[in-house]
Every structure is written in C-alpha cells, then in structure tokens.
Amino acid sequence: MKKLLRLLLICFALPVMASNVQQMTLSNGMKVVVLTDHRSPVVMTQLWYNVGSSDERLGETGISHFLEHMMFRGTQAYAPGEFATMISSRGGEDNAFTSRDATVYYLFMHKQYLPLMLKMEADRMKNLLLSTQSINTERKVVLEERTGRVEDSPLGYTYERVNALAFTGNPYQTPIVGFASDIKQVTPGELKRWYQQYYVPNNATLVIAGDVDPQDAFQKARSCFEGITPQALPLKKDYPYVANPGRVDSTISRLGQIQKFVVAYRVPSLLTAKNKKDAYALVLLSTMLGGMKSSILDRGLIRDRGLATSAYTQYNLLAKYPTDLKISLQPVEGVDHDYMVRMVRNYMNNIAATLSSDDLLRRAKAVIHAQYVYAQDSLRSQSRIVGKIGSLGLPLSFKSDYLSHIDAVSEQDIQRVIIEYLVADNMTEVWFQPRSEVAYNV
Amino acid sequence: MCKWFLVLTFIVLPLHAAMVDHIQRFTTSNGMKVALIENHDLPIVDVRVAFHAGSAYDGEAHGLAYMTASLIGDGAPNLSANQIANQFDSLGAVFSSTARRDIAVVSLRSLSNANTFSQAMSLFDKSIAKLSVTPHMFQREVSSQSQLVRSAMERPMALAYKALYQALFAGTPYAHPVLGDLRSISKIGLDQPQVFYRRYYVAKNAALVFVGDISLQDAKAYAEQFSTMLPTGHPAKTMIVHAKTPAKTTINVPFSTDQSAVVVAMLGVSKTDPDRYALNVAANALGGPTLASMLYGSLREKHGLVYSVSASNRALEATGVFSVAASTLSAQSIKALTLIDSLLDQVGNNGLSDTQIKDSKQFLEGRFVLDLSTNANVADALVAQEAYGFPDDYLSSYTRKIKSLKNEDVTGVLRKIIHSEPKITVIVGKHE
Numbered sequence: 001m002k003k004l005l006r007l008l009l010i011c012f013a014l015p016v017m018a019s020n021v022q023q024m025t026l027s028n029g030m031k032v033v034v035l036t037d038h039r040s041p042v043v044m045t046q047l048w049y050n051v052g053s054s055d056e057r058l059g060e061t062g063i064s065h066f067l068e069h070m071m072f073r074g075t076q077a078y079a080p081g082e083f084a085t086m087i088s089s090r091g092g093e094d095n096a097f098t099s100r101d102a103t104v105y106y107l108f109m110h111k112q113y114l115p116l117m118l119k120m121e122a123d124r125m126k127n128l129l130l131s132t133q134s135i136n137t138e139r140k141v142v143l144e145e146r147t148g149r150v151e152d153s154p155l156g157y158t159y160e161r162v163n164a165l166a167f168t169g170n171p172y173q174t175p176i177v178g179f180a181s182d183i184k185q186v187t188p189g190e191l192k193r194w195y196q197q198y199y200v201p202n203n204a205t206l207v208i209a210g211d212v213d214p215q216d217a218f219q220k221a222r223s224c225f226e227g228i229t230p231q232a233l234p235l236k237k238d239y240p241y242v243a244n245p246g247r248v249d250s251t252i253s254r255l256g257q258i259q260k261f262v263v264a265y266r267v268p269s270l271l272t273a274k275n276k277k278d279a280y281a282l283v284l285l286s287t288m289l290g291g292m293k294s295s296i297l298d299r300g301l302i303r304d305r306g307l308a309t310s311a312y313t314q315y316n317l318l319a320k321y322p323t324d325l326k327i328s329l330q331p332v333e334g335v336d337h338d339y340m341v342r343m344v345r346n347y348m349n350n351i352a353a354t355l356s357s358d359d360l361l362r363r364a365k366a367v368i369h370a371q372y373v374y375a376q377d378s379l380r381s382q383s384r385i386v387g388k389i390g391s392l393g394l395p396l397s398f399k400s401d402y403l404s405h406i407d408a409v410s411e412q413d414i415q416r417v418i419i420e421y422l423v424a425d426n427m428t429e430v431w432f433q434p435r436s437e438v439a440y441n442v
Numbered sequence: 443m444c445k446w447f448l449v450l451t452f453i454v455l456p457l458h459a460a461m462v463d464h465i466q467r468f469t470t471s472n473g474m475k476v477a478l479i480e481n482h483d484l485p486i487v488d489v490r491v492a493f494h495a496g497s498a499y500d501g502e503a504h505g506l507a508y509m510t511a512s513l514i515g516d517g518a519p520n521l522s523a524n525q526i527a528n529q530f531d532s533l534g535a536v537f538s539s540t541a542r543r544d545i546a547v548v549s550l551r552s553l554s555n556a557n558t559f560s561q562a563m564s565l566f567d568k569s570i571a572k573l574s575v576t577p578h579m580f581q582r583e584v585s586s587q588s589q590l591v592r593s594a595m596e597r598p599m600a601l602a603y604k605a606l607y608q609a610l611f612a613g614t615p616y617a618h619p620v621l622g623d624l625r626s627i628s629k630i631g632l633d634q635p636q637v638f639y640r641r642y643y644v645a646k647n648a649a650l651v652f653v654g655d656i657s658l659q660d661a662k663a664y665a666e667q668f669s670t671m672l673p674t675g676h677p678a679k680t681m682i683v684h685a686k687t688p689a690k691t692t693i694n695v696p697f698s699t700d701q702s703a704v705v706v707a708m709l710g711v712s713k714t715d716p717d718r719y720a721l722n723v724a725a726n727a728l729g730g731p732t733l734a735s736m737l738y739g740s741l742r743e744k745h746g747l748v749y750s751v752s753a754s755n756r757a758l759e760a761t762g763v764f765s766v767a768a769s770t771l772s773a774q775s776i777k778a779l780t781l782i783d784s785l786l787d788q789v790g791n792n793g794l795s796d797t798q799i800k801d802s803k804q805f806l807e808g809r810f811v812l813d814l815s816t817n818a819n820v821a822d823a824l825v826a827q828e829a830y831g832f833p834d835d836y837l838s839s840y841t842r843k844i845k846s847l848k849n850e851d852v853t854g855v856l857r858k859i860i861h862s863e864p865k866i867t868v869i870v871g872k873h874e
Contacts, residue, residue, distance in 0.1 A: 039481075039483050039815070040811065040815040041811070042811060042812060042815055072733060080743065081733065081734065081739060081743060084732055084733035084734040085734040085801065087732075088730075088732040088734045088801065088805045089734070089800070089801035089804050089805060090804060090808060091804050091805055091806075091807050091808010091809055091811070091812075092808055092812075093809070093812055094732075108812050109808065109812075110808060110811065136746075137743070137744070137745070137746040138746065139746070140745075140746030140747070141742055141746050141748070141749055142749075143771075144701065144746075144747070144748055144749040144769070144770060144771065145749035147700045147701045147771065148701055148749055148750075148769055151700050151701075152598070152699050152700050152701050153596075154596055255698055256596055257592040257593065257595045257596045258589055258592045258593055258596070292527075292531045293527035293530060293531055293537075294524065294527035294528045294530075294531040298527065299524055299527070302582070303523050303524060303527075303582070304524075306578075306581065306582050306585065309582075309585055309586040309589045309590075310586075310589075330589055330593075332585045332589065333585065333588060333589060333592070362532070363528065363531040363532050364531075366531060366532050366533065366534045367531050367534055369534055370533075370534025370535070370536075370553055371534070373484070373485060373486060373534075373553060374486060374536075374551060374818075376484050376486075377484055377486060377816045377817050377818060378816050378818075379815060379816075
C-alpha cells in the first residue's frame with residue numbers, strides 16, 4: 001500500500017517537473033514564458049534583455065552594467081528611490097544582474113502584485129530618466145563596485161587577466177563591470193543610445209514564474225507590453241570558434257596573501273559547436289574534472305597529493321559565443337610554481353587514461369541528473385533557466401531534452417573532446433603570486 | 443544593482459500555510475530531538491543535524507571546532523575519503539559539514555526514491571557516527587583551513603569583523619575567528635579533533651531534521667538508526683558571554699587596499715532575546731538589503747560613496763552584535779563614517795518614522811515567504827530553530843509577532859542600542 005501511495009505521489013510530482021512551461025511571442029516580437037509552480041503563493045518576473053558585455057567595444061566597456069544601475073534611478077512615473085520603496089514596502093525583492101550575454105531584471109513578490117510588477121517593468125523599458133546628475137552619482141557607485149570586485153580582489157583581478165588573455169579576438173575578452181577608464185568617461189548620450197537601441201520588446205524575454213494561471217499571465221503581459229513599439233536592432237557580429245594558437249603562460253605579481261592558479265581552454269558553446277554533442281560532452285568533462293567531490297582534480301590534486309586545497313571547473317554550455325573551460329585551483333601554501341604547473345599539465349595530459357579506469361562518466365551523469373531535480377526546488381533557478389533559453393532563441397524543449405542529451409554522451413565522445421580541445425596549444429595559464437606590502441600579524 | 447542578497451536563514455516560514463502547523467516532532471530512544479516537515483511535491487529529501495559544537499567550544503584550541511566539522515565526511519571506518527566521495531556522487535547526493543560560532547551543521551540532500559535515499563543515509567550515518575583521523579587527512583585539513591585564514595586576510599571587511607570581535611568579546615569564547623588563526627591551527631594536535639568529537643557529537647547534544655518527500659514512519663526509522671550509532675552523551679554547557687568595554691573604541695587596522703572597510707558596532711541582542719523582532723525591523727529600516735533603506739539612501743543614492751552598506755543584528759546564542767558596515771574608497775572613509783554617525787545620532791534622538799516602521803515590517807513579513815520558498819532553506823532554518831531551542835510556535839508566530847510590534851517598541855530598542863556602551867569603530871585600510 002505504501003509503495004502504491006509513493007507511486008501516486010511521484011505521479012503527482014511529475015507534472016511539476018514536466019511541461020509546466022508555456023511560451024508565446026507578442027506581436028511586437030517580445031517573448032513571454034510562463035512557468036507554473038503552485039507550491040507557494042509567490043511570483044517571480046524576470047525580464048531578460050539580450051545585451052551584455054559581449055556587445056561592447058573598448059571605450060564603452062561596462063556600459064550594459066552601468067545602464068543596469070541606472071534602471072533603478074527613476075522613470076517619469078516613479079521618482080528615484082520610489083521604485084525600490086514600492087517593492088520593498090510590499091515585502092518584495094527587486095534586483096538585477098548583468099552577464100556577458102544578457103542584462104536581467106527580476107522582481108519577486110506575493111502573487112497578488114503581478115499587475116504592479118509588469119506595469120513597473122514596462123514603464124522602465126520605455127521611460128527611464130537617465131538624468132546627468134544621477135548618472136554622475138551612480139558613476140561613483142559603479143567605480144566602488146569595480147574596486148571591490150577587481151582592484152581589491154586578488155581573485156577577481158586574476159580572472160580579469162585570464163579572460164583578457166584567453167579570449168583574444170572574442171567579445172568575452174572584456175570585463176562585465178568594465179574598465180575604470182571607460183566607466184569614468186561614459187556620457188549620458190552614450191547611455192541613452194544604449195538604452196534606446198537595446199531596451200526594446202523585440203530584444204526581450206519576459207519570464208513569469210510561480211503561482212499563476214498561464215492564460216491570465218499572458219493576458220497581463222500583453223496588456224502591459226504589446227503596445228510598445230519594436231525597433232530594428234544593431235547588427236550582431238559573428239565570432240566562430242577558434243582555438244588558441246599556442247599555450248599562454250603568465251604570472252601576476254600583486255598584493256595578496258595566497259597563490260592562485262587558473263587554467264582556461266578555449267572551447268565552443270552549444271550554439272557555436274560544429275557538433276552539438278561536443279558541447280554536452282564538455283558539460284560532462286567539466287563535471288568529471290572538477291565539478292563533483294569525486295572529480296579527477298579533487299581526488300588527484302587535493303586528496304591524494306595534497307597539492308591544492310580546492311579545485312573547481314566552469315563551462316558555460318549556453319554562452320552565446322565560443323567560451324572556455326576554466327579550472328580554478330587553490331594551491332597549498334608554499335608549493336613551488338613550476339612544480340605545480342608541471343603537475344597540473346601532467347594531470348591534463350593523462351585524463352584520457354584516468355577516465356577509462358574509473359567510472360567517472362557514470363558518476364558525472366548521476367550528479368547532473370540529481371542537480372536537475374534539485375533545481376526544481378528553486379523558482380530562481382527555474383526562471384533563470386527558461387529566461388536564458390528564451391533569450392538565446394532556443395526552443396523550450398531544450399529543458400526537457402537536456403538529460404537525454406547528457407545521457408547520450410559516450411566515453412568515445414569524451415575522448416574526442418579531450419583530444420580536440422584539451423591540448424597544450426589551447427591552454428591559457430595564469431598564476432597569481434602574492435606580494436605583501438603591509439605585514440599583518442595573525 | 444547587481445548584488446545578490448542572502449536570506450535570513452534563522453527565520454522560518456514554510457512553503458505554505460498548512461505546513462506551519464505540521465511540524466512533527468519526536469525523540470529517539472537515546473534522546474536525540476527530531477523534527478519533520480513533510481512535503482511531497484518534489485522527490486527530494488533534505489536532512490540536517492546540528493550539534494552544539496561551534497567555535498565557542500574551542501577552549502584554547504582556536505579553530506578546533508571548524509576542523510572537527512570539516513573532518514567529518516573525510517573518512518569513515520572501512521571507507522576512504524575517495525570511496526565516500528565516489529559513493530555520494532553515484533547517488534547524486536550532496537553532503538557537507540561546517541561549524542559556526544555556536545553550532546556545527548551536517549547536511550545531506552538526496553533524491554527520495556527508497557533505494558537511493560537509504561544508501562545515502564547509510565553513508566551519512568557512517569560519516570558522522572565515528573571519526574577516525576589519519577595523519578594524512580589531518581595534514582590536509584590543517585593545510586586547507588590555513589589557506590582559508592589567509593584568504594580572509596585578503597578581505598578588509600573580514601579583517602574588520604575579526605578586529606571587532608576581538609575587541610568586543612575579549613577574553614570570551616566569541617573573541618576569536620571560527621577558523622582560528624595560523625598559529626592556533628598549527629598547534630592543534632592530531633588527537634584533538636577526536637576528543638572534541640567524542641564530547642560534542644552525541645545524541646543529547648544534537649537536533650535532527652528532515653524536510654521533504656519522506657513519511658513520518660520512515661523518518662522515525664532513519665532517525666533511530668542514526669542516533670543509536672552515536673553515544674547518548676549530554677548537552678554542551680550553556681554559553682554565557684559578557685562583553686566588556688575595550689580600552690580603545692576606535693581601531694585602525696593599516697591595510698594596503700583601495701577600498702577601506704568601515705564598521706560601527708554596539709552590543710546587539712541574542713537569538714532568544716524577545717527584543718529581536720523589534721530590532722530586526724529597526725535594523726532593516728536603517729540599513730536593510732534594499733535601496734529604500736536609510737543608509738543606502740544616504741551613502742549610496744545621494745552621495746555615491748558605496749556600492750554596499752548594511753545595518754544588521756548578528757544574533758548569537760549568548761549575545762549579539764549590532765553593526766553598520768560599509769566599503770568605500772579609502773580617501774572617503776572619514777566622510778562615510780561621519781554620515782553613518784550622523785544617521786545613528788539622528789535615529790538615536792528622533793527614532794524612526796511611522797512610515798519607515800510600517801514599510802520595514804511589511805518588507806520582513808513578505809521576505810519570509812520568499813526566502814523560505816525552497817526545501818533547502820526551510821531545512822536550514824528548521825535545524826537552527828531546533829538547535830537553539832526556540833518555542834514550538836516560533837514558525838507559526840513569526841509574522842504575527844512582527845505585525846503586532848508597536849512603533850515605540852521598534853524605535854525604543856534601536857535607540858537603547860545606539861545610546862549604549864561600548865560603541866566601537868573599526869577602519870581597515872590606508873591610514874590617511
């Protein structure tokens with residue numbers, strides 16, 4: 001009886017995990033995605049503008065991020081500060097983030113406020129003030145943010161250098177927050193132009209997620225946004241995948257306390273891979289290398305050899321442009337730079353062999369399967385996933401097909417991807433060597 | 443604004459109204475307290491066990507509690523660290539263990555299907571039930587913990603709070619950082635984690651919770667299996683901490699950095715103090731995580747001095763710390779401090795307006811539902827509540843208690859704190 005009950009419970013759970021997502025496109029080109037989840041009387045809206053640091057050139061770096069800041073500085077209808085008060089005094093959360101490929105605004109409130117949330121997002125899509133005075137004040141805030149994230153952060157600084165070296169000729173070369181000189185010089189005119197060009201309905205995907213009725217949500221979205229006129233978008237350039245022409249090996253000497261070591265391999269993303277299977281293989285490879293407790297690097301470098309105290313990997317499957325597989329290592333104190341670099345290179349040269357002697361691939365698939373289920377617990381995660389899919393122009397079925405693509409990756413696929421991408425010529429290695437200026441006693 | 447604000451994990455409001463009234467509690471045969479919230483919407487179970495085994499119990503061996511918690515799951519009888527990692531990953535289960543100031547928490551997240559979950563729990567049991575530390579494991583942990591200490595030395599705000607706690611709680615178990623320091627870590631002996639573990643990782647010093655797709659019957663069985671692998675033991679001593687006024691109330695820590703960390707702090711209230719509700723409302727109005735707060739309005743929106751600034755009460759079991767914290771370019775640190783002090787003076791003299799209090803209350807009430815809309819967050823909050831021995835109706839009464847606060851209570855508690863001694867100012871940065 002208990003088993004039957006359990007089966008029934010699983011059946012009821014399935015609809016939450018299966019097709020609870022619907023999509024439509026408004027007449028002005030704006031995509032609307034509705035994700036239903038009735039577990040809690042809340043709703044999240046996420047508005048994805050298809051513009052980020054990868055659309056920027058030197059001289060205007062950080063402008064997408066700066067504009068994101070300005071979106072909280074008032075519209076014609078809501079005075080500066082009023083937006084924040086309206087949301088927070090109703091127990092809601094409002095925030096945003098800028099990434100390389102998108103700028104995303106999200107609101108998270110009790111479901112009764114959905115009309116207000118949509119009204120406010122539609123308003124700031126069209127009517128942002130962008131006053132010179134508030135731009136100049138916010139400029140200082142953005143510079144503070146950059147200082148905290150980069151100049152004063154040894155790890156942040158290291159990543160900025162890694163990207164500058166690994167992504168030559170690729171729009172991921174520049175930092176999302178922008179360079180200080182560009183932040184200081186961006187003009188109100190430039191911000192206005194960026195806003196007018198990119199903050200248009202045909203460049204946007206709206207996600208409405210939570211305790212909503214899809215038809216009602218679509219209707220509300222239509223009434224708020226369908227009247228906004230679309231604009232022709234600036235031309236987007238193509239950046240096909242190109243491997244590095246040779247290994248780049250560099251050392252940063254800078255104030256800090258601990259060494260760091262980052263290795264980046266240039267690899268294609270799903271959208272830029274000639275063989276889509278390669279991209280899914282890279283997801284698994286990233287997990288096998290450093291994305292789970294029993295990964296090659298966790299086992300080999302941390303537990304067995306005690307050369308590092310942490311190791312993790314990153315690969316962005318859904319990057320718009322060719323991307324990287326990054327390995328970030330925290331070396332143990334006092335380890336010799338040359339020795340560590342040699343050990344890591346040695347490991348990378350031998351992963352193909354390690355693979356076949358261990359059931360890493362099976363475990364990586366188990367981890368990814370479980371993570372997919374765990375992500376259902378978070379409305380934030382679910383919204384981000386469908387927002388990203390919509391923003392990239394991928395079909396909704398990408399989400400439900402994901403696990404079967406993962407499962408289809410074989411050991412041969414992994415071997416192929418290692419041979420093609422994880423080669424010495426395709427490496428960028430950056431070592432951070434700390435210098436101490438002020439003696440601090442602990 | 444691209445900052446991501448973290449949730450208040452010690453406050454609980456479950457997924458929906460019905461769940462508040464359905465916390466099931468029982469005790470195992472050897473005295474371990476257990477709480478269960480069933481939620482069968484997703485095939486996930488979150489398990490948390492908290493022990494009163496935080497850094498406050500380090501004694502002279504600063505960092506010992508953290509080290510002991512980290513060693514758990516690194517090895518078990520007949521299972522090496524590599525084998526444990528392999529097995530958890532094969533199940534897709536996520537295991538972690540860490541210590542804070544008062545408590546240590548061991549966590550497990552697993553898929554709920556019977557076969558997977560029973561294997562995950564078996565590993566969970568083995569990882570916690572017996573700690574055997576090899577020299578190799580120990581050395582690895584010493585190395586790792588030392589790197590975490592060094593990493594904190596790169597961050598001005600971490601250094602600021604370290605200096606603050608040392609000054610405010612000197613001579614008490616709250617003075618030293620949870621991680622310890624490089625010298626204290628190097629002095630910990632191989633056998634010490636074992637001794638610490640035997641004293642504090644016992645049934646009567648633990649609170650166990652299950653949240654998710656698990657029945658009461660199964661929870662009882664798993665709880666019994668787990669707890670009887672541990673000795674009965676007895677609870678940790680209740681922590682009592684008396685803060686003193688330090689000799690210096692302005693602390694300058696020279697540090698080579700572009701941005702200084704500025705902290706202004708007073709004694710706050712503890713986790714069980716009835717004034718905590720009122721202080722949360724007041725702190726949120728003053729410097730909560732929204733551009734609408736007073737500190738953001740002044741330091742960021744008006745003057746552009748900061749990217750982030752906050753006012754909060756860090757509630758510990760025995761006491762609390764109320765602090766305002768900001769990071770700003772070093773040349774601006776005096777200006778930022780002046781603005782902070784004048785806002786504190788203003789609130790200390792005039793209190794908060796009715797609108798500010800009303801908005802803040804509504805923010806906190808709404809925020810609970812948002813913060814606790816995931817099983818994982820509910821589990822974290824539930825284990826903290828059980829570990830700290832909050833009343834059974836803490837969950838169901840929280841928003842009611844916030845709603846029922848009178849404006850004079852909110853203003854009163856904040857003014858009392860602002861006018862109290864000591865007031866400590868810490869600046870970490872270039873000495874200008």
